[in-house]
Amino acid sequence: MDADAIVVGAGPVGLFLAAELRLAGADPLVLERLERPSEETKARGLGALATEALWRRGLGDQLAEADVEGTKDLARDHGSTRGHFASIHKIVPDPDRPRTNIWQPELERVLAKHAEGVRVLRGHEVIALESDVDGVTVTAGGRGWRAKYVVGCDGGRSTVRKLAGFDFPGTPALLRTIAGRVRFAGDVPPGGRYATGAFMHGGSMAGVTEPATGPEPEVTPDELAAAIERVTGQRVVVEEIQDARRFGDQARQAATYRLGRVFLAGDAAHVHSPSGGQGLNLGIPDAANLGWKLGAVLRGDKPEAFLDTYTRERHPAGEAVLRNTRAQSALLAPGPHVDALREIVAELMDLPEANRYFADLLSGTGHRYDFPYPAPKPVGEHCPDLELRHGDGRTSRLHEHTRTDRGLLLTTGYPADPRVDVVAVTNTGPLLLRPDGVIAWAGEGPLDTALDTWF
Ligand SMILES: Cc1cc2nc3c(=O)[nH]c(=O)nc-3n(C[C@H](O)[C@H](O)[C@H](O)COP(=O)(O)OP(=O)(O)OC[C@H]3O[C@@H](n4cnc5c(N)ncnc54)[C@H](O)[C@@H]3O)c2cc1C
Known part of the structure; x- marks a missing residue:
């Protein structure tokens, strides 16, 4: 190997x-x-x-x-x-x-x-x-x-x-966009939605979106100028386009x-x-x-x-x-x-x-995994970067305790388990976290079932 x-x-x-x-x-x-x-x-x-x-x-x-x-x-x-x-x-x-x-x-x-x-x-x-x-x-x-x-x-x-x-x-592309870092000479039409597509322009970036037509070759300044004119009705001069790309929305x-x-x-x-x-x-x-x-x-x-x-x-x-x-x-x-x-x-x-x-x-935080044991929310969700309070009055953030590939038990008094790291906290939990930050147990049902499943 x-x-x-x-x-x-x-x-x-x-x-x-x-x-x-x-x-x-x-x-x-x-x-x-x-x-x-x-x-x-x-x-x-x-x-x-x-x-x-x-x-x-x-x-x-x-x-x-x-x-x-x-x-x-x-x-x-x-x-x-x-x-x-x-x-x-x-x-x-x-x-x-x-x-x-x-x-x-x-x-x-x-x-x-x-x-x-x-x-x-x-x-x-x-x-x-x-x-x-x-x-x-x-x-x-x-x-x-x-x-x-x-x-x-x-x-x-x-x-x-x-x-x-x-x-x-999946589904094929409905729309196609060509975009890049563009230097225009002269006037540029306002960004926004038009009858046949959309034109985006801000900073050095510009892009134009239209209905997709199929596979296409490399983007050229003339092609971008023609697409902008098709969509906005205004003729533009594209002097240079860098980092040009085209992308579709196939899913x-x-x-x-x-x-x-x-x-x-x-x-x-x-x-x-x-x-x-x-x-x-x-x-x-x-x-x-x-x-x-x-x-x-x-x-x-x-x-x-x-x-x-x-x-x-x-x-x-x-x-x-x-x-x-x-x-x-x-x-x-x-x-x-x-x-x-x-x-x-x-x-x-x-x-x-x-x-x-x-x-x-859009953040994906609303998504929850379906686990092989019954458990109510927040089990199956990715845990946010909680602020943790400890018995001696100190505070820390969750991410300070997650530098290994081990699970983590945030506990308010549960006995330690050698399979996972344990952090005593006073303000949240108990929570069992997997190494990918997903909540595996949150105090309801047997802790052992979650520990056996993942560790
Ligand atoms: C215009 C645009 C804007 C985007 N904006 C965002 C955004 O704001 N936020 C966001 O989360 N995502 C955005 N994305 C999506 C994001 O860029 C991708 O999801 C991301 O690049 C995926 O990373 P990856 O490592 O899976 O693949 P890639 O970044 O594509 O990396 C794949 C790597 O594999 C290599 N490779 C390919 N074939 C082989 C081979 N046969 N052998 C060896 N190596 C190979 C490639 O050279 C490349 O280095 C955007 C995409 C586009 C096109």
């Missing part, structure tokens, strides 16, 4: 998963196609669940530092720092479940540093994969690499997904995230429109969910079947995001009927309870 697990792709999800596997005592190997990290400015926002996952591993200060500039960029480009649903910028963020405004290349630098020490082989594109009863062999860089498991974190066009034969059902996810020894995580498992910035808020929790479980199986602490809980928990989370991004696409389509619907949704967002509903939907 060359490694316990091979992670294909050193994007944000692959890097975080590799670090989680190392934390769980495993020996991961990352194979990445690109010679150097990508500078593509895709994501600029990290949702609450992804932010909290990184805080739990001690990356809070670095995220907070990046967030200062990121928030300024967001305010400049969107004219608002509120969250949005289908570009209706009215969602008041939940102060207890914060997002981070960080550009993806910066995030990848933070995660690469976090994963320092893990073997990452760049310039190694995976081109073949074979699974047998003992392990998996993947071919990259002119040789075969063998491990007990392989995880495809190789993005939306995942080679691992195709080579392993995962089904990838698909793998029918299962595991086929034997092969797993998928991040965009390899699910693709959807970037509306609301949710890709990493799914992908990072995928990695957090899979990392400690794979570690436990590799150590022999848990049977293989334990790994099936990964699909059982994460597939519904992916489905929830596919659903809300499809709804956003419907609300972004051009036309007077959609204009009317948008007005109604915008009015609904003025109601505090509805606003909270949208905030929970």
Whole structure:
């Protein structure tokens, strides 16, 4: 064996998963196609669940530092720092479940540093994969690499997904957007919705959305100018476009995230429109969910079947995001009927309870795992970064106690259990947390059932 697990792709999800596997005592190997990290400015926002996952591993200060500039960029480009649903910028963020405004290349630098020490082989594109009863062999860089498991974190066009034969059902693109950092000469039409599409322009970024037509070649300045004219009716001169990209809103996810020894995580498992910035808020929790479980199986602490809980928990989370991004696409389509619907949704967002509903939907904090034992809320939810009070009057935050791959019992007097770490608190709990921050028990029903299930 060359490694316990091979992670294909050193994007944000692959890097975080590799670090989680190392934390769980495993020996991961990352194979990445690109010679150097990508500078593509895709994501600029990290949702609450992804932010909290990184805080739990001690990356809070670095995220907070990046967030200062990121928030300024967001305010400049969107004219608002509120969250949005289908570009209706009215969602008041939940102060207890914060997002981070960080550009993806910066995030990848933070995660690469976090994963320092893990073997990452760049310039190694995976081109073949074979699974047998003992392990998996993947071919990259002119040789075969063998491990007990392989995880495809190789993005939306995942080679691992195709080579392993995962089904990838879903809906095709309804809308397509072309965007980039653009330098215009002369006047630019106002951003907003038009009869046949939408035009967005703020800071150096510009993008235009129209109904999808099918596969297309690389974006050129002339193509962008023509699309802006089609939508706004105004002729513009695009002098330069950098970091140009086109993206659609197809919404698909793998029918299962595991086929034997092969797993998928991040965009390899699910693709959807970037509306609301949710890709990493799914992908990072995928990695957090899979990392400690794979570690436990590799150590022999848990049977293989334990790994099936990964699909059982994460597939519904992916489905929830596919659903809300499809709804956003419907609300972004051009036309007077959609204009009317948008007005109604915008009015609904003025109601505090509805606003909270949208905030929970987009942050993923409203989603709950279905566990194999009966337990009321908040069991199955991701725990926020609670402030904890201790008997001696000290306070701390939850993330200060979560630097290992072990479970954590916040106790107000329950007896300690050697399988998990214990922190005595006076203001909350009792709560049993899994290493991925999910609440496994909250005082009702036997603690032992939860401990036996997860540890
Ligand atoms: C315009 C835009 C805006 C977005 N905004 C947001 C946002 O604000 N918030 C948010 O959460 N998400 C956003 N997203 C989505 C986000 O960018 C993705 O969810 C994220 O990149 C997924 O990370 P990943 O690690 O799963 O995949 P990727 O980032 O795609 O990384 C995959 C890696 O695998 C490598 N690879 C691919 N094939 C192979 C192979 N065969 N062998 C070896 N390596 C391979 C690639 O080179 C790459 O490094 C946005 C996306 C777009 C397009």
